[in-house]
Amino acid sequence: MxxxxxxxxxxxxxxxxxxxxxxxxxxxxxxxxxxxxxxxxxxxxxxxxxxxxxxxxxxxxxxxxxxxxxxxxxxxxxxxxxxxxxxxxGTKAILRIGYTTITGHSLLPDITREFRRANPDVRLELTYLHAPAQRDKILQDEIDLGFIEGSFQSSEIESRPLAQHRLMALLPPNHPLSTRQSLTIDDLAREELVMGTNAEWPTLRRIVVDAFQKAGQVLTVAQEASSLTGILGLVTAGVGITIFTGMPRFCGEHAIVPKPIVTDPPVIVETHLAWRRASLSGAMRRFIETSEHVGRSYML
Amino acid sequence: MxxxxxxxxxxxxxxxxxxxxxxxxxxxxxxxxxxxxxxxxxxxxxxxxxxxxxxxxxxxxxxxxxxxxxxxxxxxxxxxxxxxxxxxxGTKAILRIGYTTITGHSLLPDITREFRRANPDVRLELTYLHAPAQRDKILQDEIDLGFIEGSFQSSEIESRPLAQHRLMALLPPNHPLSTRQSLTIDDLAREELVMGTNAEWPTLRRIVVDAFQKAGQVLTVAQEASSLTGILGLVTAGVGITIFTGMPRFCGEHAIVPKPIVTDPPVIVETHLAWRRASLSGAMRRFIETSEHVGRSYML
DNA sequence: ATCATTGATCCAAAAATGTTATCAATGTGC
DNA sequence: GCACATTGATAACATTTTTGGATCAATGAT
Structure with a gap:
């Protein structure tokens, strides 16, 4: 210089x-x-x-x-x-938060709204990342908190269950199965299925594959898309049925019809909030608290 | 620190x-x-x-x-x-330029357009200032160049005549005098006159007052406005006639009718470009050159 | 013509900065 | 489990940089 x-x-x-x-x-x-x-x-x-x-x-x-x-x-x-x-x-803080599609469309907005109200001095930086990527970024200290499906096994990472979702089939409006009250895996195995790509939706894919396996079926995907809007677009267009963890809030029932998927035991997808144990700060603590509070209404 | x-x-x-x-x-x-x-x-x-x-x-x-x-x-x-x-x-430059209303509505735009084309690396900062204010700012080195009516007497300031304008009366469309080819000071003295305020238009006011005095008349102002658009608005509304140095380019003849004012000898308003002799830079030199070139077509 | 005020220069003292040598802590590889 | 390499911090010393007082030349005011 x-x-x-x-x-x-x-x-x-x-x-x-x-x-x-x-x-x-x-x-x-x-x-x-x-x-x-x-x-x-x-x-x-x-x-x-x-x-x-x-x-x-x-x-x-x-x-x-x-x-x-x-x-x-x-x-x-x-x-x-x-x-x-x-x-x-600690007066101000910046929290870097990772989220997945499942958590991003309803749980996360509810939490951030609540948290912002109570903590105006904390800036939230939200990054879309699938679960495995979040694991890496948490360990490398590139994000502070991660919303993920399932939990991580790592002594360095701590996590807390936030919300539970049942698997749900999303059908186009005039689909033959749309008259049914609920569906089984066997029903779905006979249908054209639209699913998220493995690259972007690794956790949900694994969960769905497992559910099919337990029912003695094999998951066959007719069409893939990487984004939620892409998937829903295909469903609405009548390409097939998709399997998700609920009804996205922004969907109308005229375009997408949700049906519960019945299994025994029921498949429950648990959303966790995860962070590096060693990096826990005051702002993170408050965020976790708010998340647990808001998440309570998402627990089955 | x-x-x-x-x-x-x-x-x-x-x-x-x-x-x-x-x-x-x-x-x-x-x-x-x-x-x-x-x-x-x-x-x-x-x-x-x-x-x-x-x-x-x-x-x-x-x-x-x-x-x-x-x-x-x-x-x-x-x-x-x-x-x-x-x-x-000298590759880049910033020129701070003062302008008055008279120079600002036609001469200055022509010059800056031409100058910008030839000197893209020079930033022009244009400030609206009446002539006396420009004199002060030039001496205090707060502007580099000033467009003024008339010239300054100061050994520190150099100036160059750029354009000449004849006084012109601007009438509302259906005014009785609008059938005339030209007007005299005596004609105007009998009319309701709309003029710029003395605070904002000191030089033009002095020129007009002098012209009236030479014709043995006294300038009586019926209505004042500080901005050119305000003045023209009053004229169009039929409040009275104004005296200016030409027809503003943005006016249509359906709203404002220009008439030459005939005097002997003719009143000529000369627009000058002025600068502090000691501050002359390369960019200023080029700007002056362009101004003189463009101004030539404004000389009577 | 005198005087006060301007920014620049010179010089010695003081402060800061940087380097080498070294240390304690902690992963790594055998 | 132990030697070893690598990590950032510390100490001591040499060097460079910075500072402030005295002073100077230039210049505008009285």
Whole structure:
């Protein structure tokens, strides 16, 4: 670094006062030091910032520009410093949260709304990540909290069950099975199935595959899509049935018809909130508390 | 200033590498120095930025935030430094230009369009200022160039005539005088006159007052407005006639009817471009050149 | 013409910065 | 389980940088 904040601050003082002595007073240093610092800055930039006669100081075009920039930069540093302190004191906080599609469409919005209301000084950064990715990011300290289906086995990661969902079939409106009260795995095995890709929906896929296996069936997927909207679009278009953990809140029954899937024992998908045990902060603690509170109404 | 760019840059290097030795290499300094600088920064902020075991370095929440901010700030400083150099070398420039209403509605747009085309690296900052204010701002070096009516007498200020305008009466469409080819001061003295306020239009007011005086009349203003659009609004509404230096380009003849004012000798308002002799820069020189070129078609 | 005020320069003292050598802690590999 | 390499922190010392007081030359005001 060829110069530092001292140079900028000194230059700003001189440029604002247009007088080296007054600037020196303001900075509580001697005038020669001010002279030299400004000269040094000019020399290191290779640019004249001030036109000085022995009676008057005037900014050059470059100087004028640098004055504005430097004021701004120094201001930003002050703000940053302040924010750093607030973050450290716990007054402010930033929580980086991972979520999956299953948790993202109803549970997470409810929790964040509630949490924001009670903690306006905490910024939430939400990142869509499937469960395995969340595991990595939690361990690498790239997210603070993860909403996942199931839980992780790791001594470094702690998790708490938040919500339970039953598997549900989502049918297009005029599907033959839409008159039924509920469906079985055997019903579904005979149908065209639309499912999320394994890359994006690894956990749900595993759960569904297991459920089929237990019922003595094999899951055959007719069509895949990576996003929830993509899947629902295919269902609405009549391509087939999908299996999900509930009815997405934004769906109307005229486009998507939900039917419970009956199995014995019932398949229950548990959503967990997970975090690195060693990184637990105050804001995280409060977020976990809110999540458990809100999640209670999602428990069967 | 409690800490320097050195501290920020060092912290950024460590935070990015998450390793003091590699950071030291990158900064071409010894590792103990890096340690000390980071410790110093933490101490001065009063905030722990890095969690370090003897085997691993991890950012705290504050540290993560500061990393992003510091990267950004350092980047801005680089950009500022670069821009300062470009400004000094004349590659880039910022011209602060004052203009009055008379010059602002036709001459200035023509000049800036032409100038921008030829000098894309020069930013023009246009400020509306009446002539006396421009005089002060030029002397105080708060604007580089001023478009004014008339010229200043000052050894410090140089100016160049750019355009000449004849006084013109602007009438509402159905005014009795609108059938006439031209008008005299005596005609106008009998009419209701709408004029710009003295505060905002000092120069034009003085010119008009002088013209009336020479014709043995006294200017009586029925209604004042501060802005050109306000004045024209009053004229269109039939409140009275105004006196201006031409037909504003944005007016249609269905709303405003221009009539030449005949006097002997003719009253000619000369628009000048003025600047502080001592501040003449390359960009200013080019702007002046363009102005004179474009202005030529405005000379009678 | 005198005087006060301006920014720049010189020099010695003080402060800071950086380097080498070293340490304690902790994973890694055999 | 033990030697070893690697981690960040510390100590001591040399060097560089920074600072403040005295002073200077230039210049506008009285």
């Amino acid at each position: 060829r110069y530092d904040l001292k140079h900028l601050a000194t230059f700003v003082a001189v440029a604002e006062e247009l007088n080296f002595h007054r600037a020196a007073d303001r900075l509580t240093m001697a005038q020669p030091a001010v002279s030299r610092v400004v000269l040094e800055l000019e020399e290191r930039l290779g640019v004249k910032l001030l036109e000085r006669t022995t009676r008057k100081v005037r900014l050059t075009e470059s100087g004028r520009y640098l004055l504005e920039e430097a004021q701004d930069i120094l201001g930003r540093i002050d703000v940053a410093e302040n924010t750093v302190r607030l973050l450290a004191s | 409690r800490y320097d760019l050195k501290h920020l840059a060092t912290f950024v290097a460590v935070a990015e590498e998450l390793n003091f030795h590699r950071a030291a290499d990158r900064l071409t300094m010894a590792q103990p120095a890096v340690s000390r600088v980071v410790l110093e920064l933490e101490e001065r902020l009063g905030v722990k930025l890095l969690e370090r075991t003897t085997r691993k370095v991890r950012l705290t929440e504050s540290g993560r935030y500061l990393l992003e901010e510091a990267q950004d700030i350092l980047g801005r400083i680089d950009v500022a430094e670069n821009t300062v150099r470009l400004l000094a070398s």
